[in-house]
Amino acid sequence: MARRSTPAPPPEDFEEHILDIDVRDEMRSSFLEYAYSVIYSRALPDARDGLKPVQRRILYTMNDMGLRPDRGHVKSARVVGEVMGRLHPHGDSAIYDAMVRMAQPWSMRVPFIDGHGNFGSPDNGPAAMRYTEARMSPAALAMTASIDEDTVDFKPNYDSREMEPTVLPSALPNLVVNGTTGIAVGMATNMAPHNLVETVQALRHLITHPKASVDDLMRFIPGPDLPTGGKIIGLDGIRDAYLSGRGSFRMRATARIETQGRKKAIVVTEMPYNVGIEKVVERMKSLxxxxxxxxxxxxxxxxxxxxxxxLVIEVKNGFHPEAILEQLYKQTPLEESFSINAVCLVEGQPRTLGLKELLEVFLGHRFDVVRRRSAFRRKKAADRLHLVEGLLIAILDIDEVIQVIRTSDNAAAAKERLIDIFELSELQAEYILDMALRRLTKFSRLELEKEQEDLKRTIEELDAILNDEKLLRKVVSDELGEVAKTFGTPRRTVLLESAGVAVTSAVPLEVADDPCFVYLSSSGLLARTTTADAPGAGGPRGKHDVITSAVRATARGEVGVLTSRGRVLKLGVLDLPTLPSTANDPHLTGGAPVSEFVSLEAGERVLGLTSFAEGSLGLAVGTRQGIVKRVNPEYLAAKDEWDYISLKDGDEVVGALEMTDRAETLCFITTDAQLLHFTAESVRPQGRAGGGIAGIRLSDGAHVAWFGAVSDDAVVVTASGSSTALPGTEAGSAKVTPFTEYPPKGRGTGGVRCHRMLKGEDTLVFAWAGEPPARAAAASGAAVDLPEIDPRRDGSGVPLAQPIAACAAPVALQLGTPAPTPPVAG
Structure with a gap:
């Protein structure tokens, strides 16, 4: 029989230690520790690099692994394993989820991961990490650049075996550009993405104007730029968010009405941010x-x-697609709200920041990074210069150096003798003893002397940066400009201050055929007025957008859209959104993108509008290769679309307009700054199938930048820049000159110089001529201030704050009517 063992009695000196703890105190302290961990180590981004800890650790680990854009992809599981084992012991799913989001172009405006494989969609999740591959994108290199040059502080990892950065150098303003979202304990963050080029322009403006207001910065950043495009309706909430860090706006899908056979269909081409097609379809079916x-x-x-x-939504016969589309906006996720709550960590504390504060924190970080990088490079250059100077001393007396080394008992004695005889430092002496004999040549001496000069010059430049705050700010500004040129892309999201007149019921069949005006804005918005008594109104624009084309029409009439492929696309005026007829308001809002009304081919651009009025003089057309054509008025055909010029391969139309009595002088401006104008009578009209005749003689490598019709009262606006810069990213140098300063030349000649390039400039990045005062706008619609009129015909330009995307005359002058109010200078 087995015996049951009895426990041994405790030793005599054993004492029990039982602590009585109040459960409320324990819960309070434990919860605070948990909340602190979530807030600072998981959910909220740092305002400097805009990254959460897991994102920062992913990029840092991939940089250490050498997964650069010029290397091959590796399995995502390998990256996740490295991050989890070294820096982030919170589970592989959290790491992979963060990694996937950084690779999705519909989630981030500038992705940091170049993914290979199924990284999901707005509706579906990604494949497992064992099936996908990844490497760093070029933009990720900008986030980690110079991290090994003592630019940021490091801290121990979770087990104190390795060091990890507390923040990345971040040459890219990531928090503003890519936005973020996160839920912490007792707080949350939700920030919208923005356009990189616009953000950099605002940062550079803030560097030169530290006291700039939020309204000043909104001239460069008028609103978010979502990765999925679409439209933003209502800008008041955006301004509130930029001021206080809290606000909201409505996102709307981009849709247009198409005719498919005998039926009408609503075609959705861009979705709101973070909204998938399957979610919209499911909601439609349930409704x-x-x-x-x-x-x-x-x-x-x-x-x-x-x-x-x-997404094609077919409409039943007897229903108006406009009314259905409005109901879809109201009842489905085709229109969603986005709430901005700009909470992030500043010096370790969660704070809610406005736009200016976000930009200031990032600039402060970049100033510190460049300052520390310059100090590191200066020390490195100084150390190398010290060794080079020692080598030069050794080479000058090489025979004696060799004799000293040969007659020494050992290396230590040789080092001491070299220090005493040649007055070298200990480092210099050790370096000479370690030097290979092949360095003791005449050629090596020349190399060392050149290296010495280069090092001294480098040290002087770095000293200047460290000692001059203005130069430091200029370096940061120049580096931001390079980032914009390298990674910048055009704006995708259209900003509308209002949605125009909403269609809440079926459109009546009988509409009065009242006179009206049709407007096309520089940001591609179309709209019409309710009556013809508002020729001086702003049209479909925000407070800065300009009207590039305006024509007279009637409510039940049609207008033509002229494209760069030489096509005329008919458009019913009744389909356009209506603007209120307030002639005294120069800032009317509304309109809809032209892509909602006409189908454009890949690379095709809208150039302007034309009316189908009787008595028209036809079209004047100019192409990229210098061809000019006058199209007979008989081009008005009973078709929905037709060609108005036969283009050669590689050619496209750069300017097309309806001829009027006052537009009797045709003008070309080329990228090599040549201007040619001649009378329209010198161009014989042709039919639609004609290919035109020679308009201007082009030099090698040049092409036409602008073509149009002008009067003697016109001004010429030109902006020069570099041909290697990404279009729309370089502001350039602009000049405004009276048109009368340019003498006329015969058709088919080379014209006269209209702009002198500055150093680093080799092309015109923008050109325009028209009635003053010229009104310029950026790609976002923000106003661009033009310099004063310069009477010099071939003078150089004045640097601009941001690139010009469009220029236009006041609307009243475009329509040939006197403006009701004095025009505002551009």
């Missing part, structure tokens, strides 16, 4: 089944590689 939405016969998702977003 139709519940009989809360009528008029839809079918919904098809035709998205593919060529058309990433194409």
């Amino acid at each position: 139709v089944q519940a009989k809360k939405l009528q008029g839809i016969s079918d919904v098809k998702d035709l998205s593919d590689m060529a058309n990433p977003t194409r």
Whole structure:
């Protein structure tokens, strides 16, 4: 029988230690520790580099692994394992989720991960990490550049075996450009993405104008620029967010009405941010089944590689697609709200920041990074210069150096004798003893002397940066400009201060055929006025957008859209959104993108509008290769679209306009700064099939930058820059000159010089001529201040704050009517 063992008695000196703890105190302290960990180590980004800890650790680890854009992809599981084992012991799913988001172009405006494989979609998750591969994107290199030059502080990792950066150098303003979202304990953050080029322009303006207001910065950053495009309706909430860090705006899908056979269809080409097509389709089906939405016969998702977003909603006969689209905006995720809550960590404390504060924190970080980098490089250059000077001493007396070394008992004695005889430092002596004999040549001496000069010059330049705050700020500004040129892309999201007149019921069949005006803005918005008594109104624009084309029409009439492919696309005026007819308001809002009304081919641009009025003088057309054509008025055909010029391969139309009595002088401006103008009578009109005649003689490598019709009262606006810069990223140097300063030349000649290039400039990045005062706008629609009029015909320009995307005359002058109010200078 087994015996049950009895526990041994405790030793005599054993005492029990039982602590009585109040459960409320324990819960309070434990919860605070947990909250602190979530806030500072997981959920909130640092305001300097805009990264959460897991994102920072992913980029730092990939940089250490050498997964650069010029290397091959590696399995995502390998990256996740390295990050989890070295720096982030919080589970592989959290790391992989963060890694996937940094690779999705619909989630981040500038992705940091170059993913290979299935990284998901707005509706579906990614494949498992064992199936996908990844490497750093070029933008990620800008985030980690100079990290090994003592630019940031490091701290021990979770087990104190390695060191990790507390922040990345971040040459790119990541928090503003890519936004972020996160839920902490008792607080959350949600920030919208913005355009990189616009953000850099605002940062450079803030460097030169530290006291700039939020309204000043909004001239460069008028609103978010979402990765998925779409439209933003209502800008008041955006301004509130930029001022206080809290605000909201409405996102709307981009849709247009198309005719498909005998039916009408609503085609959605861009979705709101973080909204998937499947979510929208599911909501539509539930509304139709519940009989809360009528008029839809079918919904098809035709998205593919060529058309990433194409949702076709077929409309039943007898229903107006405009009314259905308005109901879809109200009842489905085709229109969603985005709430901005700009909470981030500043010096380790969570704070809610406005736009200016976000930019100031980033600039302060970049100033510190460049200052520390310059000090590191200066020390490195000084250390190398010290060794080079020692080598030069050794080479000058090389025979004696060799004799000293040969007659020494050992290396230590040789070092001591070299220090005493040649007055060298200990480092110099050790370096000479370690030097290879092949360095003791005449050629090496020349190399060393050149290296010595280069090092001294480098040290002087770095000393200047460290000792001159203005020079330091200029270096940061120049580096930001390079970032914008390298990674900048055009704006994708259209900003609208209002949505125009909403269609809440079926459009009546009988509409009065009243006179009106049709406007096209520089940001591609179309709209019409309700009556013809507002020729001086601003049209479909915000407070800065300019009207590039305006024509007279009637409410039930048609206008033509002229494109760069030489096509005329008919457009019903009744389909356009209506603007209020307030002639005294120069800042009317509304309008809709032209892509909602006409189908454009890849690379095709809208150049302007034309009316189909009787008595028209036809079209004047100029192409990129210098061809000019006058199109007979008989081009007005009973078709929905037709060609108005036969283009050669590689050519495109750069200017097309309807001829009027006052537009009797045709003008070309080329990229090599040549201007040629001649009378329209020298161009014989042709039919639609004609290919035009020689307009201007081009030099090698040049092409036409602008073509149009001008009067003697016109001014010429030109901006020069570098041909190697990404279009739309270089502000350039602008000049405004009276048109009368340029003498006329015969058609087919080379013209006269209209702009002198500055150093580093080799092309015109923008050109325009028209009635003063010229009004310029950036790609976002923000106003661009032009310099004063310069009477010099071939003078150089004045640097601009941001690139010009469009220029236009006041609307009243475009329509040939006197302006009701004095025009505002551009």
